[in-house]
Amino acid sequence: MTKENLSLEPLSTSSRWRKFWGTNQEANSTSCERAKKALEENEAFHHEMQKNMTADERRSLQHATADSLDDLLSICLDDAKVQQDRRQRSQTVVKRAGKKTVVFASNFASFLQAYSGIVEIMQGADQQYGGAAYATLSLLLIVGVNKQRKEERIDATLLDLQREFLRIQILKDIHPTERMKTSIADAYRLGIEFAREATRYYSRSSSRRVLEAFTKPPSLGIDERIAAIAAAMIKIDTERDDSDSQRLSEVQQQVEEVQKHVEEVQQHIEEVQQHVEEVQQHVEEVQRGVDDVRKSLRDSQVQLETERLGTLRRKYLLGKPDPQMVLEQYSSNLKEAFKNPGRLRNLNIDQILDDNAFARWENANASSMILLHGTTAIKKGDYSWISPAVSRLIARYRDQHKSVFFHLCHDSAFMEQDTPLQVIFSSLIYQFLEANPSVLHETSMYQELCSKFSDAEQNASPAQTALDVLKKLLDMLPETYLLLDRVDRIKGKASSFMGLLVKLIRESRGKTKILLVASSNLQVHPEGKMTVDLLESVEEDLGPERFLRLRLDQR
Numbered sequence: 001m002t003k004e005n006l007s008l009e010p011l012s013t014s015s016r017w018r019k020f021w022g023t024n025q026e027a028n029s030t031s032c033e034r035a036k037k038a039l040e041e042n043e044a045f046h047h048e049m050q051k052n053m054t055a056d057e058r059r060s061l062q063h064a065t066a067d068s069l070d071d072l073l074s075i076c077l078d079d080a081k082v083q084q085d086r087r088q089r090s091q092t093v094v095k096r097a098g099k100k101t102v103v104f105a106s107n108f109a110s111f112l113q114a115y116s117g118i119v120e121i122m123q124g125a126d127q128q129y130g131g132a133a134y135a136t137l138s139l140l141l142i143v144g145v146n147k148q149r150k151e152e153r154i155d156a157t158l159l160d161l162q163r164e165f166l167r168i169q170i171l172k173d174i175h176p177t178e179r180m181k182t183s184i185a186d187a188y189r190l191g192i193e194f195a196r197e198a199t200r201y202y203s204r205s206s207s208r209r210v211l212e213a214f215t216k217p218p219s220l221g222i223d224e225r226i227a228a229i230a231a232a233m234i235k236i237d238t239e240r241d242d243s244d245s246q247r248l249s250e251v252q253q254q255v256e257e258v259q260k261h262v263e264e265v266q267q268h269i270e271e272v273q274q275h276v277e278e279v280q281q282h283v284e285e286v287q288r289g290v291d292d293v294r295k296s297l298r299d300s301q302v303q304l305e306t307e308r309l310g311t312l313r314r315k316y317l318l319g320k321p322d323p324q325m326v327l328e329q330y331s332s333n334l335k336e337a338f339k340n341p342g343r344l345r346n347l348n349i350d351q352i353l354d355d356n357a358f359a360r361w362e363n364a365n366a367s368s369m370i371l372l373h374g375t376t377a378i379k380k381g382d383y384s385w386i387s388p389a390v391s392r393l394i395a396r397y398r399d400q401h402k403s404v405f406f407h408l409c410h411d412s413a414f415m416e417q418d419t420p421l422q423v424i425f426s427s428l429i430y431q432f433l434e435a436n437p438s439v440l441h442e443t444s445m446y447q448e449l450c451s452k453f454s455d456a457e458q459n460a461s462p463a464q465t466a467l468d469v470l471k472k473l474l475d476m477l478p479e480t481y482l483l484l485d486r487v488d489r490i491k492g493k494a495s496s497f498m499g500l501l502v503k504l505i506r507e508s509r510g511k512t513k514i515l516l517v518a519s520s521n522l523q524v525h526p527e528g529k530m531t532v533d534l535l536e537s538v539e540e541d542l543g544p545e546r547f548l549r550l551r552l553d554q555r
Helices: 014-021 025-052 055-062 066-090 099-125 127-174 178-203 206-215 222-316 323-337 349-353 356-362 388-399 421-435 437-441 443-451 463-474 494-507 532-542
Strands: 368-374 404-408 479-485 511-519 547-551
Touching (some): 099 127, 323 388, 349 356, 349 388, 356 368, 368 494, 368 532, 388 511, 404 421, 421 437, 421 463, 437 443, 463 494
Parallel strands (some): 368 511, 368 547, 479 511
């Protein structure tokens, strides 16, 4: 509704109403008495209401006209619409702000439009009737608008305070400073006071609220509380900004300190890394030096081993060929001797490996001895047809990475002399030293090995001495295989060397496995040197599980 819609019609008919009152003076007097009574009561009412009104409001009542009332109505309606538009733009939740004032002003305009006709008629009798009526209507407009504004102000303030106090709840956990706490306490107090002010207003009767619309307009009561709360909000915002600034400064300082610390740590890491690289380089240099020393030491050890082993070779082998060379030549000779057996058979190694006695010996958990013996039908030299098994078994145990040492007591087609027992033990000792040259690193051991044998000109050392040395060396290994071919060609009585072997079996700390090959072709004894009595005696000494026999005759 615009101002033009609310404007009253111009009083173009004033002369008409003066003429209306110009007739029948007696009736006029009676009617005017009623109107004058209203004027008298109105004067006292105006006096009461104007005590707490503003100067502008009192002046508007003293010279109230239809035009001034129309202007006042337009102003009130425009203010309400402006307030309503501002609320809608700033906070869409508060849509009722100014709505009650607009409704009241619209209803008042409709009332004034209807009532103004009566006022015009009475004004034709006396102008004071018009002024009194418009002053009273102006008073109604002011009181009504103030009342609606105050109630709308309370509604809007509740939502404003709701938003502000919710923000305070967030801030109190973020900025718990003393000034922040004081500001929050002030906001709490002002909220209580606002609630009391609004409660008092709503609890009053309608007449008292109407009266208070003049005595305490919105700008004097609730606005004071709102202004105080707004000031508290400003303090809280200021404290928040100050706290944020202080905390930001502290954080910035901490960041700078951390950055400085990071740079120091980074520098330290670089220094440590450089130091590590230097240490690593030094370690590599030391490692190279250690490797050089080790290589030099190994070279020295190899040289020492070679020198000492050469000395012992001369003492132990007495100028005889290397045992491995002897084995190769001996295997070749045996192959040639038995290459055309005719109707006779040659030895099949599986015949031995599959035999129960051999398997028991090979798998025994203690030191033990086995004898392979039998007659040979082919008369090509003095070889035994069982002897080829020795080279096959040597290869078998070497493939299994086991320590195996051997001696061939009959290494040529015809031998005029038997092999001394100490020569056999010396050969086994040398093979052990050749396979384990680190034993020669200890000077004491080397000196002991040298002292046990005489020089080559004095022949060999006694068999018992050689056996003691051999036993001491064999005790250094967990398991050892000793293969002796053609023990029937060992010089001396068979009972003597068999007794030494029995002693070796009994006293060995490690597991010593001894395999003997013997020929039974001698005419004096059907069993060769290995007589039945001797074999039974050995079996009695060691037991049937530690001394086993396998008879193999060529047919």
